Amino acid sequence: xxxxxxxxxxxxxxxxxxxxxxxxxxxxxxxxxxxxxxxxxxxxxxxxxxxxxxxxxxxxxxxxxxxxxxxxxxxxxxxxxxxxxxxxxxxxxxxxxxxxxxxxxxxxxxxxxxxxxxxxxxxxxxxxxxxxxxxxxxxxxxxxxxxxxxxxxxxxxxxxxxxxxxxxxxxxxxxxxxxxxxxxxxxxxxx
Amino acid sequence: xxxxxxxxxxxxxxxxxxxxxxxxxxxxxxxxxxxxxxxxxxxxxxxxxxxxxxxxxxxxxxxxxxxxxxxxxxxxxxxxxxxxxxxxxxxxxxxxxxxxxxxxxxxxxxxxxxxxxxxxxxxxxxxxxxxxxxxxxxxxxxxxxxxxxxxxxxxxxxxxxxxxxxxxxxxxxxxxxxxxxxxxxxxxxxxxx
Numbered sequence: 001x002x003x004x005x006x007x008x009x010x011x012x013x014x015x016x017x018x019x020x021x022x023x024x025x026x027x028x029x030x031x032x033x034x035x036x037x038x039x040x041x042x043x044x045x046x047x048x049x050x051x052x053x054x055x056x057x058x059x060x061x062x063x064x065x066x067x068x069x070x071x072x073x074x075x076x077x078x079x080x081x082x083x084x085x086x087x088x089x090x091x092x093x094x095x096x097x098x099x100x101x102x103x104x105x106x107x108x109x110x111x112x113x114x115x116x117x118x119x120x121x122x123x124x125x126x127x128x129x130x131x132x133x134x135x136x137x138x139x140x141x142x143x144x145x146x147x148x149x150x151x152x153x154x155x156x157x158x159x160x161x162x163x164x165x166x167x168x169x170x171x172x173x174x175x176x177x178x179x180x181x182x183x184x185x186x187x188x189x190x191x
Numbered sequence: 192x193x194x195x196x197x198x199x200x201x202x203x204x205x206x207x208x209x210x211x212x213x214x215x216x217x218x219x220x221x222x223x224x225x226x227x228x229x230x231x232x233x234x235x236x237x238x239x240x241x242x243x244x245x246x247x248x249x250x251x252x253x254x255x256x257x258x259x260x261x262x263x264x265x266x267x268x269x270x271x272x273x274x275x276x277x278x279x280x281x282x283x284x285x286x287x288x289x290x291x292x293x294x295x296x297x298x299x300x301x302x303x304x305x306x307x308x309x310x311x312x313x314x315x316x317x318x319x320x321x322x323x324x325x326x327x328x329x330x331x332x333x334x335x336x337x338x339x340x341x342x343x344x345x346x347x348x349x350x351x352x353x354x355x356x357x358x359x360x361x362x363x364x365x366x367x368x369x370x371x372x373x374x375x376x377x378x379x380x381x382x383x384x
Contacts, residue, residue, distance in 0.1 A: 122330075
C-alpha cells in the first residue's frame, strides 16, 4: 500500500504562473482515474443495473468512464457483473490475464462479491477467490447510486495508489451504526 | 378431462401401469421402467391422446440418506410431461429406477426435444439413457466428479476449475463475519454435511 503522505501535492505561488510539485505516481493516478475504459463482464441480472448506470439517466460518462471496450486488451476496469459459475471461472481468469496493466477489478453485486445465496457446487463464492478485486459493490442488485459510489471509490483509490480491497459503504446507515454492528458482531461471535 | 389418457393407458398396458392419480387437473401415471418408451410412444401416437408437445423431462432423488440406504429400491423417479395441442390436455408419466448407475431407455425417438433434458438428468442424477445419441454432461463440466443433485452429494462440496488464490477471504464491509453462507466466506472450515 502506498504511503499517503508521500503523495502530497503542493502548489507554490511564484510570479504570474506559479507551479505545482507532486509525485509522478500521484500525477499518473490523477490522470488515470478520469479516463477509465471498462470491460463489462455481465453474466446475470445485475447487468440490467449496469446498463441503467451507463445510460443517460445516471450517466457514467460524468466520471470519464463512458467508454466500454469489449476487448480486454484495451480496457482498464473489469466490471464483473453477476454470478460467476465454476464453469465460467476459467474464462473470467483468462479475460483478467489478457488485460494490460494497470488494471482494476470491480465486483458488482452480491453474487460477484461472495456468491450471494448460490451456496452450492455450481457458483464461485466470490470472484476474489480467482482474481484480485479492488472494489466490492454489495446489493442484489445494487442501485445505480451504489454503483456510482463504487466507481467514485475506485477513482479515489486510483488517485491514492491504494490497491487494498474496499467495499462500498451503505450510505443510509445512521450515525454510529458501524460501532453498533461491531458490538453485535462481538456478541454473536461469542461461543 | 385428461383422465381419458389415464384410462386409455390402463386399458392398453394393464398391470404395467402401477399407479394413477389425479389432483386438480394434474394427471399422473406411474409405469414400469421396462415399458417407459412404449408408454411414451402410445401417449404420443394414439389419436385420442396425441400428446405431441414435449414439455419437460426431469428426475427426483427420493432417497433420504438419514433414514434410508442409498441402494434402496426405486430411488430415482424420472418423469416426463407431455401436452396435446390438439386436445388441450396434459399428462405426467413417471417411472422409478435404482442403483448407482440406473439405466432407462431414451424417449428421444418419441420426442426429439428430450435430448438436452436427458443430458441434464444424466448430469444431475447420473441416470443413463440407453440409446441417447450424445450422453455427455450439459451443465457441469467434464472434470466434475459425481452428480450434484443426488442426495448423497455433500452440500458444501465445490469442484473449482480454477485454483483459488491464496489469502484470507473474510467478509468485508457491512456484512458480519458469520452472515451469509458457510461456503462463501466463513473463516472456520465448514462442519456441515
